[in-house]
Amino acid sequence: MTTQVTHPKEKARPARSRPRKLAGRALLYLVLLLTTLYTIYPIIATALDGMDLNIAALFAGNNIVLIDSIPFPQGIFRFNPTPYLDALTVGAFPARIVNSLLIGGISVGIALLVGIPVSYMLARVDIKGKGAISFVLLALRTVSPFAVVIPLYIFFTRVGLWDTFPGVAMAELLLILTVVVWMVKGFFADIPRQIYDAASLFGASEGQIFRRVALPIVIQGIAITAIFGFILVWNEYLIAVIMTGPLTKPVAVGVFSGLGAINKTPDFVDIEAGATLAFLPAAAVMLAIRKYLAKGFSLATAS
């Protein structure tokens, strides 16, 4: 009995079950296809809408689409790259990209500078107060932005840090500092203890061990953490919308502005083109570091 079913995949199955197995395979591929469609349809539809390729127009005769259950005659499926070209050339988009790069860069820089020593400490030694440090960092990660950002907004307006790059970048630390500390700590913790012991056996001081031994080993991990943290800031909206004004508005805020109170007739096509343009670099980077995404998003509890 046991030998008969050792490896179901390899063993020739009785002829009776083959059609059933085939049907199972077909169903599996069908579900895969539908799941793929579900995952990427919103992204693709948004990208296409941004160039006037409205899929709804293909379903409706006479180019009539339904918007909020009301037939509208302006649905079109005709290639028109203007929204993208506008965004990249005449709009404020390029300036917002520069703003996003600056905010992300400064924020990640500060986070690494003040975070790496703590990551190293948490991974390297058992000292008193470790629990308290973890608690403060976790509380920082879970606290509602409003509890912090509103007082911070008032404070920054008073000292003139509101709508400045250092100010916004500092506020974004609320989002990434814990992530950076935990992720880098994970990379430090992967270093075998014997390496440290060997180094101190050869008479290296703690400072030398950190600079010459530990840091070079985790430098790639730090780079990955920096990229991941940067994308988090790139995509962040709530802190950015409160802490930035006309001078430092980043991409994520820019994509959605022109909506709400300011503009009563929002131009969906421009918003969709902007959302696509903001998504593309983030997607490319996320796919490049996909092995580490679980680590980043789970505060390095998953590997």
Added chain:
Amino acid sequence: MKPQTGGRKKVDAYWYLLLIPIFAVLSVVEFYPLLYGVYLSLTGPSGGLTSGNYSQLLENRDFWNSVAVSLTYSTMSTAIAIGIGLGLTFLVTQQVRGRSVFEAIFILPLAVAPIAVGIMWGPSAVWDDVQTFSVFILHLPYFQEASVLFYFPVMAGSDAWEWAPLIMLVALSVINSAPKEIYEAARLHGASSWQLFTRVIVPTVLTSPVMQFVLVLRFIDAMRAFEIPLAWSTWVGLTTSIGSPADTLSLYLYKLLFIPSFGFPLSLVSAAAVVLLSVTLVAATVMIRLLGSIGK
């Protein structure tokens, strides 16, 4: 926990110096704003200490509405994300062609900014296509996109769409770190891949501290949901109305502060923020516990 190894004890004091930079930064961006927020929440309209903001808050129906909205939203989106995330996990653990390509496609939503999720799952991108398809091709009746029964599940569902891939990634990492013998044993007993998944993999994944940690984190993040409800309150024309079914806690506080007619009720919003802060501290305690059991 462990007895200290020789020689390490005497350098302990120096290690604390590494905390100075982060403490300096946190003082500015966290400790000071939090204390200032507590102070604001205790300040009356004409100055002076008062608890009036808290009693005003607790009597505020819109506040309780937003608490209910946030709890519903968070529960729904976390539950849907678990379901879809486990489904994705099943698909990418099967023997199929191009598995890694599918896996790469499935993680794409993680790269979408939350505000863009609100745009991509909004009426003009997805739902007008679906509406037109269902009316013109399937000849089904119209559905109201501005009805709460439609847009609320869509909001929670699109939140879940973004985070289901994370559940998948964490599940895969749990599966990879569990001993291979479990799966071999199930196979030997003739379990089909579906049985293996539902009876072995799902319980293993859901009971792992790592997954529980991530789910708590996800629930808390969903409690702070802001961008998707903001987008939808724009799509369905609720930007200036308060106490709507799209008003999650964050959106409610945002509207209170930034709609001019409410007169910038800073003390009230600070009181709400302090209440949220206390909830956060409870959550952080739970997560510290889970974190402890992950380390072992």
